[in-house]
Amino acid sequence: MTKTIKFFLFLAITFSFEAQARTETLKDCSHLESDHPQKAKKYLMCLDSNIELLERNRQTWITKLIMDTEELEKNTGNTQLMPIIQRGILNQSRYMDDACKWRYLKELPNSTRAAKVFKRCKISFLQLHIKELQTNF
Structure with missing residues (x-):
């Protein structure tokens, strides 16, 4: 493949990522919130x-x-980035899980309230991480 074709393929993929990220919106769940176990399920x-x-x-x-x-590695020969990025992503995932788990455990024995806290925590952390990933430092 020529460099021009690779460049245009790269641009197309990049724009599709950004378009996909912009079109997906979260549902408003606040109207469904309830302490009743059956209603809380929704x-x-x-x-x-x-x-x-x-x-x-x-x-x-x-x-x-x-x-x-990967493209930067290929162009510059700098192979130090990928292991650090992969480690950062793994550490972020572990931190997110642990931070939400202790919040879950804190709410027990009320499992309904614990599940709500866990899921809202996870949503918050995911939104922050996505925002961080989108930032071009």
């Missing part, structure tokens, strides 16, 4: 759908970062 399912959407969006930005880094 609220938790709504939060789950938002988490899935954010996870996909996050993975899109991670993929873009990895592709950009």
